[in-house]
Amino acid sequence: MKADPKGVLTGTHTLSGNYACAEGALAAGCRFLGIYPIVPALEVSQRFLDRAKEVDATFIQMEDEVSVLAAVLGASWTGKRSMTVTSGPGFSLMMEHLGLGVMLETPCVIVDVQMVGPGLGMPLRAAQADIMQARWGSHGDYEIIALAPSSPQEMFEFTIKAFNLSERFRIPVAVMSDAYLAHLEEKVVIPPAEKIYIEPRRYYNGPQNSYLPFKRDQDFVPPMVDIGQGYRFHVTGLTHDDRGYPIMFEECQEYNVHPLVKKVRSYADKIVEVQEINTEDAEVIVISYGTTARAALMAVEQARASGIKAGSLKLVTVWPFPEQKVAGLAKKAKAFVVPEMNFGQVVSEVERCSYGNTNVFFVSHGEKGVENTTDIVAAIEQASQMKKTENRVIEYEGV
Amino acid sequence: MKLWRKPLDFGKIKVPRGEIHIFKDRCKGCAFCVEYCPKDVLEMSEEFNAKGYHPPSVKNADDCVECHLCEMLCPEFAIFVTLKEEDKETIDVTTEKGVK
Amino acid sequence: METKQIVKEEIHPDQSKTGGVHPMDNLLRMDRMPHIWCPSCGIGIAVTAFTAALEKANMDPNMVSIVSGIGCTGRVAGYVKLDSFHTTHGRPIAFGTGIRVANPKIKVVVFSGDGDLIAIGGNHFIHAARRNIDMLVVCVNNFIYAMTGGQVAPTTPLAAYATTSPYGCVEPPFNIPYIADSSGAVYVARWTTLHVRRLTNSIAEALQKKGFSVVEVISPCGMYYSRINRLGDGLDMMRFYHDNVEIRHGEDTKNLDIGFQTKIICGKFVDRERPTYMERYNDYISRVKGA
Numbered sequence: 001m002k003a004d005p006k007g008v009l010t011g012t013h014t015l016s017g018n019y020a021c022a023e024g025a026l027a028a029g030c031r032f033l034g035i036y037p038i039v040p041a042l043e044v045s046q047r048f049l050d051r052a053k054e055v056d057a058t059f060i061q062m063e064d065e066v067s068v069l070a071a072v073l074g075a076s077w078t079g080k081r082s083m084t085v086t087s088g089p090g091f092s093l094m095m096e097h098l099g100l101g102v103m104l105e106t107p108c109v110i111v112d113v114q115m116v117g118p119g120l121g122m123p124l125r126a127a128q129a130d131i132m133q134a135r136w137g138s139h140g141d142y143e144i145i146a147l148a149p150s151s152p153q154e155m156f157e158f159t160i161k162a163f164n165l166s167e168r169f170r171i172p173v174a175v176m177s178d179a180y181l182a183h184l185e186e187k188v189v190i191p192p193a194e195k196i197y198i199e200p201r202r203y204y205n206g207p208q209n210s211y212l213p214f215k216r217d218q219d220f221v222p223p224m225v226d227i228g229q230g231y232r233f234h235v236t237g238l239t240h241d242d243r244g245y246p247i248m249f250e251e252c253q254e255y256n257v258h259p260l261v262k263k264v265r266s267y268a269d270k271i272v273e274v275q276e277i278n279t280e281d282a283e284v285i286v287i288s289y290g291t292t293a294r295a296a297l298m299a300v301e302q303a304r305a306s307g308i309k310a311g312s313l314k315l316v317t318v319w320p321f322p323e324q325k326v327a328g329l330a331k332k333a334k335a336f337v338v339p340e341m342n343f344g345q346v347v348s349e350v351e352r353c354s355y356g357n358t359n360v361f362f363v364s365h366g367e368k369g370v371e372n373t374t375d376i377v378a379a380i381e382q383a384s385q386m387k388k389t390e391n392r393v394i395e396y397e398g399v
Numbered sequence: 400m401k402l403w404r405k406p407l408d409f410g411k412i413k414v415p416r417g418e419i420h421i422f423k424d425r426c427k428g429c430a431f432c433v434e435y436c437p438k439d440v441l442e443m444s445e446e447f448n449a450k451g452y453h454p455p456s457v458k459n460a461d462d463c464v465e466c467h468l469c470e471m472l473c474p475e476f477a478i479f480v481t482l483k484e485e486d487k488e489t490i491d492v493t494t495e496k497g498v499k
Numbered sequence: 500m501e502t503k504q505i506v507k508e509e510i511h512p513d514q515s516k517t518g519g520v521h522p523m524d525n526l527l528r529m530d531r532m533p534h535i536w537c538p539s540c541g542i543g544i545a546v547t548a549f550t551a552a553l554e555k556a557n558m559d560p561n562m563v564s565i566v567s568g569i570g571c572t573g574r575v576a577g578y579v580k581l582d583s584f585h586t587t588h589g590r591p592i593a594f595g596t597g598i599r600v601a602n603p604k605i606k607v608v609v610f611s612g613d614g615d616l617i618a619i620g621g622n623h624f625i626h627a628a629r630r631n632i633d634m635l636v637v638c639v640n641n642f643i644y645a646m647t648g649g650q651v652a653p654t655t656p657l658a659a660y661a662t663t664s665p666y667g668c669v670e671p672p673f674n675i676p677y678i679a680d681s682s683g684a685v686y687v688a689r690w691t692t693l694h695v696r697r698l699t700n701s702i703a704e705a706l707q708k709k710g711f712s713v714v715e716v717i718s719p720c721g722m723y724y725s726r727i728n729r730l731g732d733g734l735d736m737m738r739f740y741h742d743n744v745e746i747r748h749g750e751d752t753k754n755l756d757i758g759f760q761t762k763i764i765c766g767k768f769v770d771r772e773r774p775t776y777m778e779r780y781n782d783y784i785s786r787v788k789g790a
Contacts, residue, residue: 032601053788058780060600063626067593070586074566074597077584078605082597100587227582227598228605230561234528234577236585245531245577246585422521427538429721430734435693452538470522471551471695474543475533479521 003027003160003196007055015188017181020152021111022047023190024159025083029198030109031057032075032082034068039123040113040179041085065090069097073106079201079226081163085111087179088121088130092137098172099138100237102260105214105222107166107173107201109159114178116366126180126367128290129342134174135319141257143264145271146174146319148290152186158316164199165271169263170221176318178341180367181291208232213244214256220263264320273316274325278304282311283334284383287326287350289315291370292339299339299376308384318346323353330354335383337396339363339376344395351393359386363396417465417480419457425477428452432469432478438462441469526550526560528580535574539733541692541718542572545639546579548695548716549610552702558606564598565608566591568620570646571720572612572639579610589619592627595634603777606706607634614644614652617673621653628682628711630776635705635712638675641720642757649723656759660727672757675715680752680769685710687752687769691717691740694765701767710775717763730760 007026015023022044025033033052035045045059052059058075062068068084075082086094091112101108114130116122134146145165149158158175166173204211204223213233214222225231238246239256247256264271277300279285284303288296293314303310313329315322326349330336335358338347347362354360363369363379379396386392406412419440426448433441433455440463444456455478457463463480470479521529527550536542553560560581567576569588576583582605586594595607609616616624616638627634643661644650651661651668654675658667679687686708690698698716705712719725719736730736740763748766755764774782 032597034597053784058600060596060776062593062596063622067590067596067623067626070590070593071597071600073586074584074594075601076597078598078602080601082601096587097590104584227564228562228602232561232580232582234583234585236577237587238585245528422532425533427533429539429732431539431544431737434734434737450533468695471547471699472544472693473547474536474540474692476521476523476527476529476543476547477533 001198001200003193003198004029004055005193008190008193008196010190010192012187012189014185015152015156016043016183016185017149017152017155017177018043018113018183019047020155020188021085021159021175021177022051023188024156025109025163026051026055026057027156027190027193027196028081028160028163030081030083030163031055032072032080033057034060034062034071034075034082034084036062036065036068036086036090038087038090040087040115040182041111043182044085044111065093066097069094069101069110072108073097073101073104076106076108077227081107081167083109083111085113087113087115087123088117091130091133095138098144099140099142101172102138102142102144103237104235105170105260107170109162109166109173109175111159111175111177113182114176124179126178126291126370127341128176128178128292129345131176131318131342131345134176141261143171143261144174144319145169145171145264145317146176148176148315148318149181150290150293150314152181152184153188155181156188156190160196160198164197167199167201168221169267169271170224171263176290178291180370204231212242214240215242216259220259220266268320269324271317272320272322272325274322275314275316277312277314279311279313279329281309283309284337284380285311285313285329285333285335286337286339286376286380287313287315287346288339289318289346290341292341295370295373296339296376299373299380302373302377303380308380310380310384315346321349321353326350326353327355330357333358334388335359335361335386337361337363337376337379337383339365339369339379341365341367341369356391358388359383359390360393361396362394413486415465415486416461416483417463418483419460419463419469420479420481421454421456422477423448423454424450425475426452426454427475428454429474430455431472431474435472436469437466438464523547523550526553526580528578531578534578536571537722539719539721540571541641541716541733542575542639544692544695545572545637545698545716545718546575548698549608549637549702550579551699552706555699555703556706558706562604563606563608564595565610566595566598567609568611568615570612570615570644571641572610573615573646575610589615590623592616592620592623592634592636596623596627596632599632599634600777603633608706609634609636611638613638613640613642613654613675617675617678618653625678625682628679628684628713631683631685631710631773633709633711633775633777635702635714637702637714637716639716639718640675641718641724643720643724645720645723649727654757656757659759661724662727674752674756675713676755676768677752679713683711683773684713684769685771685773686712686767688713688767689715689717689755689765691744691763691765692719693737693740693744710773717765
């Protein structure tokens with residue numbers, strides 16, 4: 001399905017990350033935005049509102065983040081692509097409804113413009129500390145898809161990708177931006193509408209009396225209907241059977257909850273996306289994502305120039321985590337260097353997936369670290385001098 | 400109800416008669432229908448339904464005037480009333496839909 | 500796995516002696532009867548009144564969506580044959596706001612209990628009333644949190660017993676019509692489950708009203724509220740309503756407090772016109788951006 005031309009601002013622009021997110025949403029066909037104001041995420045709604053009339057989109061500012069995600073889920077069931085934007089404290093409040101979105105299998109997009117936390121933290125400074133929360137924040141068993149853009153151009157593209165993945169798998173998708181990227185202005189090239197692929201929602205077209213809302217196709221994803229089409233369906237957040245009616249037996253864990261997890265796990269190889277540079281012969285591989293990848297990629301170039309066989313693995317999808325890829329690279333490389341704007345989140349996944357086959361260097365830095373490569377280059381140098389068999393996990397202390 | 404004289408349109412208005420249908424296995428024995436029937440048509444029976452409750456039974460079938468109060472007051476959707484077949488031709492049912 | 504293998508409970512066939520189909524059969528999920536509500540619970544009566552009102556108001560059932568929260572009344576969505584949602588505790592109004600704002604053709608009905616709508620959902624209740632989102636809220640008030648075993652609710656009368664107020668409730672209760680009225684609801688009414696016909700008419704009126712309408716339904720809770728407080732069962736509560744309800748239309752909502760076993764005032768208290776959220780949204784955006 002092609003994008004609606006009304007929403008696509010074709011051309012070359014200078015946009016901040018937040019503006020690019022709004023443009024990406026409009027290009028992807030998002031016609032409902034609900035927000036609660038929170039500092040790093042404000043501009044998304046400003047831009048969306050500026051253009052809402054042209055595309056006939058609706059907007060509502062709710063009274064708190066809890067109700068925002070509830071409203072977004074409700075709007076999604078009317079057939080409109082819906083999105084919300086928030087930051088750390090709001091993301092915490094949305095956790096219950098994230099779980100409800102997974103259980104009701106409602107497509108929606110949540111953009112988390114991460115800030116320094118916990119608690120009130122520092123709303124104007126970036127961090128990447130919500131990555132684990134995106135995966136494990138809500139209660140119960142579930143799988144989520146999370147994308148990590150590193151530039152306003154990627155912010156535009158990944159928002160569209162997030163909508164496509166959420167429609168394809170009927171699951172909420174998180175786009176993990178951060179306060180630095182939100183306000184960074186760069187060139188964004190928006191292609192013409194015909195060149196943008198939009199995943200259509202999979203609808204059920206059969207007769208009303210044989211409609212089973214949760215009867216799964218072979219790929220674990222049931223077709224959906226809209227409110228008002230006459231299907232008179234019932235969906236509940238309790239564990240349910242094919243008809244959508246709540247059932248309360250032990251088998252429900254296997255019957256209802258397991259497919260929610262299998263939906264993503266079985267298709268992990270189709271969902272997972274990474275960008276590899278020079279990993280074939282690399283001895284030290286830098287695994288990075290989001291804004292940190294900007295510095296990491298430059299550090300890898302510098303290291304190569306100085307003779308170290310460095311390569312880079314940039315994660316596009318942080319969740320589901322590219323376990324097979326990292327495990328495969330762990331066998332070949334001497335060390336992984338994982339720079340993050342937090343005190344250790346994705347690095348624990350990298351450690352887990354290396355299965356003890358390699359050294360892992362963790363480089364923690366604040367927002368300033370995005371703008372200089374000193375720490376990462378020094379870590380690469382230190383890593384290249386280690387032996388593969390040392391199998392150590394090191395937190396890099398700084399020069 | 401005892402009237403002090405015969406109503407002037409006594410011959411023209413015909414009081415409808417209702418036929419009561421009870422879904423015995425939905426009943427939970429709350430007795431709202433028995434309590435609030437204006438014509439005292441129902442009583443709680445001695446029999447048990449599948450869940451062990453006493454469903455109502457019809458005591459005076461001819462007294463039912465199809466007021467539908469039992470149908471509206473039943474929390475279990477276990478009782479409803481229809482107009483008796485014989486009365487369908489002779490009565491002009493002009494009541495509004497839904498509030499019978 | 501087939502659905503039949505999962506459903507262990509026996510579904511008893513309806514043994515109506517004369518056969519026949521219940522008049523509300525097309526609006527209720529009869530395959531799930533008997534429902535889970537206790538004997539002498541009034542929620543079933545509220546549902547009967549609601550389905551009768553849907554027919555009376557000539558609403559197209561395909562364009563009505565019912566959203567419920569958690570609790571005994573929250574199970575209503577599962578028994579009514581409309582596009583229905585059983586959502587999280589306290590948030591059916593927020594969910595319904597999303598539905599209504601995204602597709603203004605759908606009439607949204609939020610059917611939930613007093614604890615769900617006024618305690619955890621209190622914030623969403625007052626904001627939706629303030630914005631005048633076009634939806635109908637049917638709040639079944641049984642003065643207690645029944646589903647979880649009888650805890651105190653924000654409507655539990657002063658000095659009444661509940662499992663979390665074993666020495667009597669120390670918190671003065673909320674007066675739901677007052678909150679709705681002061682937040683800006685356009686239609687506020689209160690009835691008990693005894694007054695089924697007036698309740699049906701009230702809901703039918705509210706369904707056709709544009710704006711945020713609230714109908715409070717006072718219902719007996721035979722298993723928890725009236726049992727813990729030694730008031731008998733649901734039938735005794737219905738007899739109490741019969742003797743102690745006063746109907747006063749247009750009464751000032753400030754005077755509608757309910758004490759423990761005191762007089763209950765019912766009626767239609769507020770019926771006014773206000774522009775709705777979507778009306779203002781479309782109007783203002785057209786003024787700035789052009790029609």
